[in-house]
């Protein structure tokens with residue numbers, strides 16, 4: 001029986017993790033979880049899985065829930081995320097919280113030698129060097145949940161990494177893949193949230209439309225697999241059936257395929273190195289699909305991807321600035337305060353003005369993160 005802590009339980013990844021935990025009660029037990037402001041889902045998870053510790057975003061919600069569930073210990077805010085991540089009974093942390101807010105709790109769990117099943121890509125982008133150095137020091141395994149990185153991880157199974165020629169990350173193209181840049185001037189939030197293949201949280205769906213999601217994933221791959229940027233390519237593949245590929249020196253290409261269902265990489269990270277049947281999983285029928293499509297990436301159409309490669313190749317706090325600018329700009333777009341095209345423009349302006357620090361410590365990263373968010377708010381005013 002693996003004991004699990006889960007951050008971001010009420011989100012898209014968190015709720016799909018809940019689906020797996022409910023179906024696999026002989027294999028997994030949820031000891032602690034965090035949610036944000038969704039109290040209905042928080043109640044349901046408490047009643048179904050009976051954890052010992054729950055963290056919510058607001059103190060008043062923690063006080064209210066403590067009266068309803070006296071057998072559960074409640075905590076809240078940033079310290080609550082760390083308490084959930086470091087619960088003494090859990091051996092695996094699933095980090096499915098949104099944004100760089102997941103960084104400190106991830107580091108705290110790593111320092112206890114826990115296995116980290118990581119969906120929270122912003123943490124790896126903003127402070128990948130710190131996360132991987134601490135994971136090595138404390139012998140903590142970092143297992144990818146992001147579908148592309150899980151595909152790469154599965155395609156590297158049993159292989160010697162020194163034989164890899166390049167990683168090929170597939171991209172659906174997002175909600176506006178059939179539009180020109182000119183046609184993006186007046187798109188709405190509702191249009192942008194309409195992803196062709198995946199049902200995901202709002203922020204990552206917008207990232208997918210700008211292609212910043214792929215930019216974050218290129219950096220995530222560099223961090224997780226220690227691969228130089230000139231050996232990480234992005235390939236447009238509109239069906240999201242091939243989740244990513246690894247090419248080897250002998251020209252062989254190994255890929256992982258499947259219907260688009262995030263429960264597959266989540267469950268693989270939980271059951272690794274084993275596999276388990278997937279409850280209600282839809283099997284891939286290639287004959288029925290008939291055709292798969294591929295196209296070279298267009299960096300002019302998707303400037304966010306170019307910016308992410310630039311930040312990755314530069315390294316240092318520019319990664320934190322880019323990530324924080326993106327988080328703040330996407331939040332502003334979702335609130336109707338800026339247009340879709342202003343997301344890229346905001347990130348580029350922040351990066352151009354940034355004074356880079358090459359090997360930042362945690363405090364420097366936290367300072368750059370909060371300063372960048374303030375800068376973006378001032379730019380938007």
Ligand SMILES: NC(=O)C1=CN([C@@H]2O[C@H](COP(=O)(O)OP(=O)(O)OC[C@H]3O[C@@H](n4cnc5c(N)ncnc54)[C@H](OP(=O)(O)O)[C@@H]3O)[C@@H](O)[C@H]2O)C=CC1
Nearest residue numbers: 008009010011012013036037038097098119120121200201
């Ligand atoms: N969704 C997907 O299919 C995929 C997601 N990812 C990555 O996984 C992560 C989560 O994405 P997704 O599930 O889509 O996101 P969602 O927005 O659906 O969920 C985010 C979760 O984090 C909680 N949360 C948000 N802000 C805070 C905060 N300040 N303090 C505490 N909790 C907070 C939310 O709580 P509440 O809702 O209760 O307020 C919710 O539980 C992201 O890094 C994303 O890039 C990676 C691959 C695929």
Ligand SMILES: CC(=O)[C@@H](O)[C@H](O)COP(=O)(O)O
Nearest residue numbers: 146147171172173174208213
């Ligand atoms: C499911 C998942 O891992 C997402 O990150 C997904 O990849 C988004 O799709 P695109 O970014 O390829 O549109």
Ligand SMILES: [Mn+2]
Nearest residue numbers: 146147148217
């Ligand atoms: Mn992905």
